[in-house]
Amino acid sequence: MKKKPLILVTNDDGITAPGIRTLISVMNEIGDVVVVAPEGPQSGMGHAVTIDDALYCDAIKIDDGPQKEYNSSGTPADCVKLAVSEILDRKPDLCVSGINHGSNSSINVIYSGTMSAAVEAGVEGIPAIGFSLLDYSWNANFKPLKKYIKQITLSVIENKLPEGVVLNVNFPKCETFNGIKVCRQARANWVEEFDKRKNPRGREYYWLTGKFVNKDEGEDTDEWALANNYISVVPVQFDLTAHSFIKKLNSWDL
Amino acid sequence: MKKKPLILVTNDDGITAPGIRTLISVMNEIGDVVVVAPEGPQSGMGHAVTIDDALYCDAIKIDDGPQKEYNSSGTPADCVKLAVSEILDRKPDLCVSGINHGSNSSINVIYSGTMSAAVEAGVEGIPAIGFSLLDYSWNANFKPLKKYIKQITLSVIENKLPEGVVLNVNFPKCETFNGIKVCRQARANWVEEFDKRKNPRGREYYWLTGKFVNKDEGEDTDEWALANNYISVVPVQFDLTAHSFIKKLNSWDL
Numbered sequence: 001m002k003k004k005p006l007i008l009v010t011n012d013d014g015i016t017a018p019g020i021r022t023l024i025s026v027m028n029e030i031g032d033v034v035v036v037a038p039e040g041p042q043s044g045m046g047h048a049v050t051i052d053d054a055l056y057c058d059a060i061k062i063d064d065g066p067q068k069e070y071n072s073s074g075t076p077a078d079c080v081k082l083a084v085s086e087i088l089d090r091k092p093d094l095c096v097s098g099i100n101h102g103s104n105s106s107i108n109v110i111y112s113g114t115m116s117a118a119v120e121a122g123v124e125g126i127p128a129i130g131f132s133l134l135d136y137s138w139n140a141n142f143k144p145l146k147k148y149i150k151q152i153t154l155s156v157i158e159n160k161l162p163e164g165v166v167l168n169v170n171f172p173k174c175e176t177f178n179g180i181k182v183c184r185q186a187r188a189n190w191v192e193e194f195d196k197r198k199n200p201r202g203r204e205y206y207w208l209t210g211k212f213v214n215k216d217e218g219e220d221t222d223e224w225a226l227a228n229n230y231i232s233v234v235p236v237q238f239d240l241t242a243h244s245f246i247k248k249l250n251s252w253d254l
Numbered sequence: 255m256k257k258k259p260l261i262l263v264t265n266d267d268g269i270t271a272p273g274i275r276t277l278i279s280v281m282n283e284i285g286d287v288v289v290v291a292p293e294g295p296q297s298g299m300g301h302a303v304t305i306d307d308a309l310y311c312d313a314i315k316i317d318d319g320p321q322k323e324y325n326s327s328g329t330p331a332d333c334v335k336l337a338v339s340e341i342l343d344r345k346p347d348l349c350v351s352g353i354n355h356g357s358n359s360s361i362n363v364i365y366s367g368t369m370s371a372a373v374e375a376g377v378e379g380i381p382a383i384g385f386s387l388l389d390y391s392w393n394a395n396f397k398p399l400k401k402y403i404k405q406i407t408l409s410v411i412e413n414k415l416p417e418g419v420v421l422n423v424n425f426p427k428c429e430t431f432n433g434i435k436v437c438r439q440a441r442a443n444w445v446e447e448f449d450k451r452k453n454p455r456g457r458e459y460y461w462l463t464g465k466f467v468n469k470d471e472g473e474d475t476d477e478w479a480l481a482n483n484y485i486s487v488v489p490v491q492f493d494l495t496a497h498s499f500i501k502k503l504n505s506w507d508l
Contacts (some may be wrong), residue, residue, distance in 0.1 A: 001421075006360060025309040041306070043306070044302060044303045044304070044305040044306075045300070045302045046299070046300035046301030046302040046303065046331070046370065047301060047365055048298060048299045048300040048302040049298045049300065049365050049462065050298070050462060051297060051298040051462055052295070052298075053298070054453070054459040054460070054461060055294045055448075055459060055461070056452075056457070056458075056459050056460075057460060058453070058458075062330055062339075064327070065430065077300070077365075078462070080445045081448075081462065082460060084446065085447070085448050085503040086448050086460065089343065106466045107377060107492070108271030109494055110299055110301045110370075110373065110377075110492055110494070111302075111303055111331075116300065116364075119364065123361055123364075123443045124443060125443075148439065151508070152508060155506050155507065155508050159506050162499060162502075164441070164496070165496045165499050175387045180508045182500055182503045182504045182508070184493070184495040184497065184500065185493055185494055185495045186419070187493070189377045189378060189379075191338070192335045192338065194309075194335075194336065194339050194340050194436065196340070197295040197308075199308065203310070204310075205270060205308040205309060205310050206309040206310075206311060206336060207308060207309070207310070208303065208304060208309065208332070208335065217454065233503070233508060234494075234495055235495065235496035235499040235500060235503055236494045236495065236496060237494055237495070237496035237499075238361070238364055238442070238494070239439055240363055240364070240439060240488075240490045240491060240494070241436070241438040241489065241490070242418070242419045242487055242489035242490060242491040243438065243493070245416060245419050245489040245491075246436055246489060248416075249489055250436045252409050252413050253409065254405070254409050254434045254436070254487060
Protein backbone atom coordinates (compact mmCIF):
# COMPACT_ATOMS: atom_id res chain seq x y z
CA MET A 1 0.00 0.00 0.00
CA LYS A 2 1.24 3.47 -0.87
CA LYS A 3 2.08 5.91 1.92
CA LYS A 4 -0.63 8.49 2.56
CA PRO A 5 0.23 11.99 1.42
CA LEU A 6 0.99 14.61 4.07
CA ILE A 7 -1.42 17.51 3.53
CA LEU A 8 -1.06 20.99 5.04
CA VAL A 9 -4.37 22.84 5.38
CA THR A 10 -4.66 26.58 5.98
CA ASN A 11 -6.97 29.52 5.19
CA ASP A 12 -7.49 33.22 5.80
CA ASP A 13 -10.88 33.21 7.52
CA GLY A 14 -9.49 31.72 10.71
CA ILE A 15 -9.19 28.17 11.99
CA THR A 16 -12.81 27.90 13.20
CA ALA A 17 -14.41 28.98 9.89
CA PRO A 18 -16.86 26.47 8.37
CA GLY A 19 -14.93 26.68 5.08
CA ILE A 20 -11.72 25.24 6.51
CA ARG A 21 -13.67 22.66 8.54
CA THR A 22 -15.17 21.38 5.28
CA LEU A 23 -11.77 21.33 3.61
CA ILE A 24 -10.28 19.37 6.53
CA SER A 25 -13.07 16.78 6.30
CA VAL A 26 -12.34 16.20 2.60
CA MET A 27 -8.57 16.04 3.13
CA ASN A 28 -8.99 13.48 5.93
CA GLU A 29 -10.30 11.13 3.23
CA ILE A 30 -7.11 11.59 1.20
CA GLY A 31 -4.12 11.87 3.51
CA ASP A 32 -2.56 12.73 6.86
CA VAL A 33 -3.74 16.22 7.65
CA VAL A 34 -1.97 18.95 9.58
CA VAL A 35 -3.78 22.26 9.97
CA VAL A 36 -1.84 25.47 10.62
CA ALA A 37 -4.22 28.38 10.28
CA PRO A 38 -4.72 31.91 11.61
CA GLU A 39 -6.53 32.19 14.95
CA GLY A 40 -8.81 34.88 13.50
CA PRO A 41 -9.91 36.39 10.18
CA GLN A 42 -7.11 37.57 7.87
CA SER A 43 -9.08 38.36 4.72
CA GLY A 44 -7.51 40.89 2.41
CA MET A 45 -4.07 40.32 3.90
CA GLY A 46 -2.54 39.70 0.49
CA HIS A 47 0.94 38.24 0.78
CA ALA A 48 1.66 39.98 4.08
CA VAL A 49 4.30 38.41 6.31
CA THR A 50 5.11 39.30 9.90
CA ILE A 51 8.66 40.58 10.12
CA ASP A 52 8.56 42.99 13.05
CA ASP A 53 6.47 41.11 15.55
CA ALA A 54 6.31 37.91 17.59
CA LEU A 55 4.39 34.97 16.13
CA TYR A 56 2.48 32.54 18.28
CA CYS A 57 1.66 29.05 17.06
CA ASP A 58 0.00 26.60 19.44
CA ALA A 59 -1.51 23.14 19.22
CA ILE A 60 -5.28 23.24 19.45
CA LYS A 61 -8.23 20.89 19.00
CA ILE A 62 -11.25 22.45 17.28
CA ASP A 63 -13.32 19.39 16.47
CA ASP A 64 -13.15 15.63 16.04
CA GLY A 65 -11.08 13.89 13.43
CA PRO A 66 -7.58 12.50 12.91
CA GLN A 67 -6.07 15.87 11.89
CA LYS A 68 -3.45 17.68 13.96
CA GLU A 69 -4.20 21.37 14.38
CA TYR A 70 -2.30 24.53 15.25
CA ASN A 71 -3.54 28.09 15.36
CA SER A 72 -1.24 31.02 14.81
CA SER A 73 -1.27 34.76 15.41
CA GLY A 74 0.29 35.21 11.98
CA THR A 75 -0.93 35.82 8.44
CA PRO A 76 -1.80 32.97 6.04
CA ALA A 77 1.69 33.22 4.48
CA ASP A 78 3.22 33.11 7.98
CA CYS A 79 1.21 29.94 8.70
CA VAL A 80 2.73 28.16 5.73
CA LYS A 81 6.24 29.28 6.67
CA LEU A 82 5.72 28.18 10.29
CA ALA A 83 4.27 24.84 9.22
CA VAL A 84 7.12 24.03 6.85
CA SER A 85 9.90 25.28 9.09
CA GLU A 86 8.68 24.46 12.61
CA ILE A 87 5.62 22.20 12.78
CA LEU A 88 6.01 19.49 10.15
CA ASP A 89 8.63 16.74 10.27
CA ARG A 90 8.92 16.72 6.51
CA LYS A 91 7.92 18.80 3.52
CA PRO A 92 4.20 18.29 2.87
CA ASP A 93 3.10 16.60 -0.34
CA LEU A 94 0.35 19.16 -0.80
CA CYS A 95 -0.95 22.41 0.65
CA VAL A 96 -4.62 23.35 0.36
CA SER A 97 -6.01 26.69 1.44
CA GLY A 98 -9.63 27.68 2.06
CA ILE A 99 -12.41 27.06 1.50
CA ASN A 100 -12.57 30.83 1.39
CA HIS A 101 -15.85 32.49 2.30
CA GLY A 102 -16.01 34.71 -0.79
CA SER A 103 -14.56 34.98 -4.28
CA ASN A 104 -10.87 34.91 -5.14
CA SER A 105 -11.44 35.03 -8.87
CA SER A 106 -9.88 37.54 -11.25
CA ILE A 107 -7.90 40.40 -9.61
CA ASN A 108 -9.05 39.25 -6.15
CA VAL A 109 -6.17 36.78 -6.31
CA ILE A 110 -3.69 39.54 -5.45
CA TYR A 111 -5.58 40.68 -2.33
CA SER A 112 -6.37 37.20 -1.13
CA GLY A 113 -4.85 35.71 2.00
CA THR A 114 -6.18 32.31 0.92
CA MET A 115 -4.33 32.41 -2.39
CA SER A 116 -1.21 33.92 -0.82
CA ALA A 117 -0.94 30.88 1.42
CA ALA A 118 -1.16 28.67 -1.67
CA VAL A 119 1.40 30.83 -3.49
CA GLU A 120 3.73 30.77 -0.47
CA ALA A 121 3.57 26.97 -0.54
CA GLY A 122 4.28 27.05 -4.28
CA VAL A 123 7.31 29.28 -3.73
CA GLU A 124 8.60 26.69 -1.28
CA GLY A 125 8.17 23.93 -3.87
CA ILE A 126 4.96 22.43 -2.45
CA PRO A 127 2.05 21.64 -4.84
CA ALA A 128 -0.79 23.90 -3.73
CA ILE A 129 -4.45 24.70 -4.36
CA GLY A 130 -6.64 27.52 -3.08
CA PHE A 131 -10.39 26.87 -2.89
CA SER A 132 -13.02 29.62 -2.65
CA LEU A 133 -16.81 29.82 -2.73
CA LEU A 134 -18.61 32.89 -4.05
CA ASP A 135 -20.57 33.29 -0.84
CA TYR A 136 -19.32 35.57 1.92
CA SER A 137 -21.71 34.32 4.57
CA TRP A 138 -20.39 32.36 7.54
CA ASN A 139 -23.13 29.77 7.04
CA ALA A 140 -22.54 29.27 3.33
CA ASN A 141 -23.43 25.83 2.00
CA PHE A 142 -20.09 24.10 1.38
CA LYS A 143 -21.54 20.61 1.05
CA PRO A 144 -22.01 20.54 -2.76
CA LEU A 145 -18.30 21.40 -3.16
CA LYS A 146 -16.90 18.38 -1.38
CA LYS A 147 -16.83 15.83 -4.19
CA TYR A 148 -15.28 18.35 -6.60
CA ILE A 149 -12.61 19.35 -4.09
CA LYS A 150 -11.73 15.71 -3.61
CA GLN A 151 -11.64 15.12 -7.37
CA ILE A 152 -9.43 18.16 -8.11
CA THR A 153 -7.10 17.34 -5.22
CA LEU A 154 -6.64 13.73 -6.34
CA SER A 155 -6.01 14.97 -9.86
CA VAL A 156 -3.25 17.31 -8.63
CA ILE A 157 -1.65 14.48 -6.63
CA GLU A 158 -1.78 12.17 -9.65
CA ASN A 159 -0.81 14.56 -12.45
CA LYS A 160 1.59 16.81 -10.52
CA LEU A 161 1.78 20.57 -10.98
CA PRO A 162 4.82 22.03 -12.73
CA GLU A 163 7.25 24.06 -10.63
CA GLY A 164 6.07 27.63 -10.17
CA VAL A 165 2.36 26.96 -10.68
CA VAL A 166 -0.47 26.66 -8.12
CA LEU A 167 -4.21 26.36 -8.71
CA ASN A 168 -6.89 28.92 -7.90
CA VAL A 169 -10.26 27.14 -7.73
CA ASN A 170 -13.49 29.13 -7.35
CA PHE A 171 -17.01 27.74 -6.95
CA PRO A 172 -20.12 29.64 -7.99
CA LYS A 173 -22.86 29.96 -5.39
CA CYS A 174 -25.28 27.25 -6.53
CA GLU A 175 -26.44 23.75 -5.67
CA THR A 176 -25.39 22.01 -8.88
CA PHE A 177 -22.52 22.93 -11.17
CA ASN A 178 -22.27 22.76 -14.96
CA GLY A 179 -18.77 21.29 -14.65
CA ILE A 180 -15.17 22.40 -14.22
CA LYS A 181 -13.49 24.91 -16.56
CA VAL A 182 -9.79 25.70 -16.86
CA CYS A 183 -9.65 29.50 -17.23
CA ARG A 184 -7.47 32.55 -17.33
CA GLN A 185 -7.78 35.38 -14.79
CA ALA A 186 -10.31 37.94 -16.06
CA ARG A 187 -9.16 41.53 -16.53
CA ALA A 188 -11.13 43.29 -13.82
CA ASN A 189 -10.66 45.68 -10.94
CA TRP A 190 -12.38 47.23 -7.98
CA VAL A 191 -13.65 50.77 -8.25
CA GLU A 192 -13.40 52.13 -4.76
CA GLU A 193 -16.19 53.95 -3.03
CA PHE A 194 -14.92 55.06 0.35
CA ASP A 195 -17.53 55.72 2.97
CA LYS A 196 -16.44 58.93 4.75
CA ARG A 197 -17.49 59.12 8.41
CA LYS A 198 -16.63 60.90 11.63
CA ASN A 199 -15.51 59.05 14.72
CA PRO A 200 -17.09 59.87 18.12
CA ARG A 201 -14.36 62.46 18.71
CA GLY A 202 -15.06 64.23 15.41
CA ARG A 203 -12.06 62.96 13.42
CA GLU A 204 -12.82 61.96 9.84
CA TYR A 205 -12.15 58.43 8.72
CA TYR A 206 -12.86 56.25 5.70
CA TRP A 207 -14.26 52.83 5.24
CA LEU A 208 -13.30 50.91 2.12
CA THR A 209 -16.14 49.71 -0.05
CA GLY A 210 -16.15 49.18 -3.75
CA LYS A 211 -17.67 47.81 -6.87
CA PHE A 212 -16.13 44.97 -8.83
CA VAL A 213 -15.88 45.87 -12.51
CA ASN A 214 -15.20 43.13 -15.05
CA LYS A 215 -13.71 44.69 -18.18
CA ASP A 216 -13.14 41.34 -19.84
CA GLU A 217 -15.64 39.86 -22.25
CA GLY A 218 -13.65 36.69 -22.91
CA GLU A 219 -15.45 33.38 -22.50
CA ASP A 220 -12.20 31.76 -21.38
CA THR A 221 -12.08 33.73 -18.11
CA ASP A 222 -12.87 32.73 -14.54
CA GLU A 223 -15.56 35.41 -14.36
CA TRP A 224 -17.36 33.98 -17.37
CA ALA A 225 -17.16 30.44 -16.01
CA LEU A 226 -18.49 31.42 -12.59
CA ALA A 227 -21.31 33.50 -14.07
CA ASN A 228 -22.31 30.42 -16.02
CA ASN A 229 -22.29 28.08 -13.02
CA TYR A 230 -18.98 26.43 -13.83
CA ILE A 231 -16.24 25.79 -11.29
CA SER A 232 -13.24 27.85 -12.43
CA VAL A 233 -9.67 26.56 -12.21
CA VAL A 234 -6.94 29.13 -12.96
CA PRO A 235 -3.29 28.07 -12.96
CA VAL A 236 -1.46 30.85 -11.09
CA GLN A 237 2.23 31.70 -11.30
CA PHE A 238 4.46 33.83 -9.11
CA ASP A 239 6.99 34.77 -11.72
CA LEU A 240 5.45 38.22 -12.20
CA THR A 241 7.78 39.15 -15.06
CA ALA A 242 5.90 40.56 -18.04
CA HIS A 243 8.08 38.54 -20.40
CA SER A 244 6.24 39.75 -23.49
CA PHE A 245 7.28 43.35 -22.74
CA ILE A 246 11.01 42.76 -22.21
CA LYS A 247 12.01 43.19 -25.85
CA LYS A 248 10.09 46.44 -26.22
CA LEU A 249 11.42 47.78 -22.92
CA ASN A 250 14.94 47.09 -24.14
CA SER A 251 14.27 49.41 -27.07
CA TRP A 252 13.62 52.32 -24.70
CA ASP A 253 16.53 54.62 -24.00
CA LEU A 254 16.49 53.91 -20.26
CA MET B 255 4.02 74.75 -22.54
CA LYS B 256 2.76 71.29 -21.74
CA LYS B 257 0.83 70.72 -18.52
CA LYS B 258 2.94 69.22 -15.76
CA PRO B 259 2.14 65.59 -14.96
CA LEU B 260 0.31 64.82 -11.73
CA ILE B 261 2.45 62.36 -9.76
CA LEU B 262 1.28 60.29 -6.80
CA VAL B 263 4.09 59.26 -4.45
CA THR B 264 3.82 56.53 -1.83
CA ASN B 265 5.95 53.91 -0.08
CA ASP B 266 5.89 51.23 2.61
CA ASP B 267 8.53 52.52 5.02
CA GLY B 268 6.33 55.39 6.19
CA ILE B 269 6.00 59.00 5.12
CA THR B 270 9.03 60.25 7.05
CA ALA B 271 11.49 57.70 5.63
CA PRO B 272 14.54 59.18 3.86
CA GLY B 273 13.77 57.00 0.83
CA ILE B 274 10.43 58.66 0.11
CA ARG B 275 11.85 62.11 0.87
CA THR B 276 14.47 61.52 -1.86
CA LEU B 277 11.80 60.29 -4.26
CA ILE B 278 9.64 63.37 -3.60
CA SER B 279 12.61 65.68 -4.30
CA VAL B 280 13.16 64.02 -7.69
CA MET B 281 9.46 64.07 -8.60
CA ASN B 282 9.21 67.78 -7.71
CA GLU B 283 11.56 68.37 -10.67
CA ILE B 284 9.16 66.55 -13.01
CA GLY B 285 5.58 67.29 -12.03
CA ASP B 286 2.94 68.27 -9.49
CA VAL B 287 3.45 65.95 -6.57
CA VAL B 288 0.89 64.58 -4.14
CA VAL B 289 2.12 62.23 -1.43
CA VAL B 290 -0.24 59.73 0.21
CA ALA B 291 1.83 57.39 2.34
CA PRO B 292 1.53 55.24 5.46
CA GLU B 293 2.13 57.02 8.76
CA GLY B 294 4.47 54.24 9.88
CA PRO B 295 6.43 51.28 8.52
CA GLN B 296 4.42 48.73 6.49
CA SER B 297 7.21 46.55 5.14
CA GLY B 298 6.23 43.01 4.24
CA MET B 299 2.57 43.98 3.97
CA GLY B 300 2.29 42.47 0.50
CA HIS B 301 -0.93 43.47 -1.19
CA ALA B 302 -2.85 43.77 2.08
CA VAL B 303 -5.89 46.03 2.08
CA THR B 304 -7.91 47.19 5.08
CA ILE B 305 -11.45 45.90 4.81
CA ASP B 306 -12.53 45.52 8.43
CA ASP B 307 -11.19 48.68 9.98
CA ALA B 308 -11.38 52.47 9.83
CA LEU B 309 -8.82 54.28 7.70
CA TYR B 310 -7.47 57.68 8.62
CA CYS B 311 -5.95 59.97 6.01
CA ASP B 312 -4.91 63.48 7.04
CA ALA B 313 -3.07 66.39 5.42
CA ILE B 314 0.39 66.79 6.88
CA LYS B 315 3.56 68.77 6.18
CA ILE B 316 6.78 66.84 6.69
CA ASP B 317 9.31 69.14 5.06
CA ASP B 318 9.67 72.01 2.59
CA GLY B 319 8.73 71.78 -1.05
CA PRO B 320 5.75 72.29 -3.33
CA GLN B 321 4.31 68.79 -2.74
CA LYS B 322 1.01 68.19 -0.99
CA GLU B 323 1.21 65.44 1.62
CA TYR B 324 -1.20 63.13 3.41
CA ASN B 325 -0.42 60.36 5.86
CA SER B 326 -2.69 57.39 6.32
CA SER B 327 -3.22 54.64 8.85
CA GLY B 328 -3.64 52.21 5.94
CA THR B 329 -1.41 49.88 3.97
CA PRO B 330 0.46 51.00 0.82
CA ALA B 331 -2.34 49.58 -1.36
CA ASP B 332 -4.91 51.44 0.78
CA CYS B 333 -2.94 54.67 0.24
CA VAL B 334 -3.22 54.34 -3.53
CA LYS B 335 -6.95 53.58 -3.31
CA LEU B 336 -7.53 56.55 -0.96
CA ALA B 337 -5.48 58.87 -3.17
CA VAL B 338 -7.31 57.95 -6.35
CA SER B 339 -10.78 57.85 -4.85
CA GLU B 340 -10.69 60.61 -2.20
CA ILE B 341 -7.63 62.87 -2.33
CA LEU B 342 -6.87 63.64 -5.98
CA ASP B 343 -9.10 65.71 -8.25
CA ARG B 344 -8.15 63.63 -11.25
CA LYS B 345 -6.47 60.34 -12.06
CA PRO B 346 -2.70 60.79 -11.64
CA ASP B 347 -0.45 60.52 -14.69
CA LEU B 348 2.01 58.42 -12.75
CA CYS B 349 2.45 56.66 -9.43
CA VAL B 350 5.90 56.11 -7.96
CA SER B 351 6.53 54.07 -4.83
CA GLY B 352 9.65 53.96 -2.64
CA ILE B 353 12.49 54.45 -2.52
CA ASN B 354 12.31 51.28 -0.47
CA HIS B 355 14.94 50.74 2.20
CA GLY B 356 15.87 47.21 1.09
CA SER B 357 15.60 44.93 -1.90
CA ASN B 358 12.41 44.13 -3.78
CA SER B 359 14.13 42.02 -6.40
CA SER B 360 13.17 38.47 -7.34
CA ILE B 361 10.50 36.80 -5.14
CA ASN B 362 10.58 39.78 -2.74
CA VAL B 363 8.19 41.46 -5.16
CA ILE B 364 5.28 39.41 -3.78
CA TYR B 365 5.93 40.37 -0.14
CA SER B 366 6.65 44.00 -0.87
CA GLY B 367 4.35 46.81 0.22
CA THR B 368 6.29 49.16 -2.07
CA MET B 369 5.61 47.05 -5.14
CA SER B 370 2.02 46.37 -4.11
CA ALA B 371 1.35 50.08 -4.17
CA ALA B 372 2.77 50.23 -7.69
CA VAL B 373 0.73 47.17 -8.72
CA GLU B 374 -2.42 48.66 -7.18
CA ALA B 375 -1.88 51.79 -9.28
CA GLY B 376 -1.35 49.60 -12.34
CA VAL B 377 -4.60 47.74 -11.66
CA GLU B 378 -6.35 51.11 -11.62
CA GLY B 379 -4.82 52.00 -15.00
CA ILE B 380 -2.12 54.34 -13.70
CA PRO B 381 1.46 53.96 -15.04
CA ALA B 382 3.56 53.00 -12.04
CA ILE B 383 7.13 52.36 -10.89
CA GLY B 384 8.50 50.95 -7.65
CA PHE B 385 12.04 51.96 -6.65
CA SER B 386 14.15 50.09 -4.10
CA LEU B 387 17.72 50.27 -2.83
CA LEU B 388 19.55 47.17 -1.58
CA ASP B 389 20.33 48.82 1.74
CA TYR B 390 18.03 48.33 4.72
CA SER B 391 19.56 51.09 6.84
CA TRP B 392 17.54 54.20 7.62
CA ASN B 393 20.55 56.35 6.67
CA ALA B 394 21.24 54.63 3.35
CA ASN B 395 22.84 56.84 0.71
CA PHE B 396 20.07 57.59 -1.79
CA LYS B 397 21.91 60.44 -3.51
CA PRO B 398 23.58 58.46 -6.33
CA LEU B 399 20.12 57.14 -7.35
CA LYS B 400 18.53 60.50 -8.09
CA LYS B 401 19.63 61.04 -11.67
CA TYR B 402 18.68 57.47 -12.65
CA ILE B 403 15.26 57.75 -11.02
CA LYS B 404 14.65 60.94 -12.96
CA GLN B 405 15.82 59.35 -16.19
CA ILE B 406 13.68 56.20 -15.79
CA THR B 407 10.63 58.23 -14.77
CA LEU B 408 10.93 60.56 -17.77
CA SER B 409 11.34 57.53 -20.01
CA VAL B 410 8.11 55.98 -18.66
CA ILE B 411 6.25 59.26 -19.19
CA GLU B 412 7.58 59.53 -22.75
CA ASN B 413 7.31 55.91 -23.90
CA LYS B 414 4.22 54.88 -21.92
CA LEU B 415 3.80 51.48 -20.28
CA PRO B 416 1.36 48.99 -21.79
CA GLU B 417 -1.80 48.25 -19.84
CA GLY B 418 -1.21 45.65 -17.15
CA VAL B 419 2.53 46.31 -16.69
CA VAL B 420 4.38 48.25 -13.99
CA LEU B 421 8.13 48.54 -13.40
CA ASN B 422 10.15 47.14 -10.51
CA VAL B 423 13.44 49.05 -10.28
CA ASN B 424 16.15 47.95 -7.85
CA PHE B 425 19.48 49.68 -7.18
CA PRO B 426 22.56 47.83 -5.92
CA LYS B 427 24.29 49.29 -2.88
CA CYS B 428 27.19 51.14 -4.47
CA GLU B 429 28.34 54.63 -5.37
CA THR B 430 28.56 54.19 -9.13
CA PHE B 431 26.50 51.87 -11.31
CA ASN B 432 27.51 49.92 -14.41
CA GLY B 433 24.25 50.94 -16.09
CA ILE B 434 20.62 49.90 -16.32
CA LYS B 435 19.55 46.35 -17.25
CA VAL B 436 16.07 45.15 -18.24
CA CYS B 437 15.68 41.81 -16.46
CA ARG B 438 13.36 39.00 -15.55
CA GLN B 439 12.56 38.10 -11.95
CA ALA B 440 15.09 35.54 -10.70
CA ARG B 441 13.80 32.18 -9.44
CA ALA B 442 14.60 32.42 -5.74
CA ASN B 443 13.00 31.99 -2.38
CA TRP B 444 13.51 32.52 1.33
CA VAL B 445 14.43 29.56 3.47
CA GLU B 446 12.94 30.35 6.85
CA GLU B 447 14.83 30.07 10.07
CA PHE B 448 12.41 30.89 12.86
CA ASP B 449 13.97 32.05 16.08
CA LYS B 450 12.07 30.28 18.88
CA ARG B 451 11.85 32.23 22.13
CA LYS B 452 9.84 32.46 25.33
CA ASN B 453 7.98 35.58 26.33
CA PRO B 454 8.30 36.92 29.91
CA ARG B 455 5.27 34.83 30.90
CA GLY B 456 6.82 31.62 29.56
CA ARG B 457 4.75 31.28 26.37
CA GLU B 458 6.70 30.21 23.32
CA TYR B 459 6.79 32.45 20.29
CA TYR B 460 8.64 32.64 16.99
CA TRP B 461 10.44 35.38 15.19
CA LEU B 462 10.73 35.14 11.43
CA THR B 463 14.23 35.22 10.01
CA GLY B 464 15.48 33.61 6.85
CA LYS B 465 18.09 33.19 4.20
CA PHE B 466 17.54 34.30 0.62
CA VAL B 467 18.41 31.49 -1.80
CA ASN B 468 18.86 32.30 -5.47
CA LYS B 469 18.28 29.12 -7.51
CA ASP B 470 18.61 30.92 -10.82
CA GLU B 471 21.91 31.06 -12.69
CA GLY B 472 20.55 33.13 -15.57
CA GLU B 473 22.44 36.27 -16.51
CA ASP B 474 19.18 37.91 -17.58
CA THR B 475 17.82 38.06 -14.02
CA ASP B 476 17.52 40.94 -11.59
CA GLU B 477 19.73 39.10 -9.10
CA TRP B 478 22.53 38.80 -11.63
CA ALA B 479 22.26 42.46 -12.61
CA LEU B 480 22.32 43.65 -9.01
CA ALA B 481 25.24 41.41 -8.08
CA ASN B 482 27.12 42.98 -10.98
CA ASN B 483 26.38 46.58 -9.96
CA TYR B 484 23.68 47.16 -12.55
CA ILE B 485 20.35 48.82 -11.83
CA SER B 486 17.68 46.17 -12.53
CA VAL B 487 14.38 47.00 -14.23
CA VAL B 488 11.79 44.18 -14.26
CA PRO B 489 8.46 44.70 -16.02
CA VAL B 490 5.85 43.25 -13.63
CA GLN B 491 2.35 42.05 -14.51
CA PHE B 492 -0.65 41.29 -12.35
CA ASP B 493 -2.29 38.80 -14.68
CA LEU B 494 -1.02 35.85 -12.65
CA THR B 495 -2.41 33.26 -15.07
CA ALA B 496 0.19 30.63 -15.97
CA HIS B 497 -0.93 30.78 -19.61
CA SER B 498 1.69 28.25 -20.71
CA PHE B 499 0.12 25.59 -18.48
CA ILE B 500 -3.50 26.00 -19.60
CA LYS B 501 -3.32 23.54 -22.49
CA LYS B 502 -1.71 20.84 -20.36
CA LEU B 503 -4.18 21.42 -17.51
CA ASN B 504 -7.03 20.96 -19.97
CA SER B 505 -5.68 17.48 -20.73
CA TRP B 506 -6.12 16.45 -17.07
CA ASP B 507 -9.28 14.63 -16.21
CA LEU B 508 -10.42 17.27 -13.73
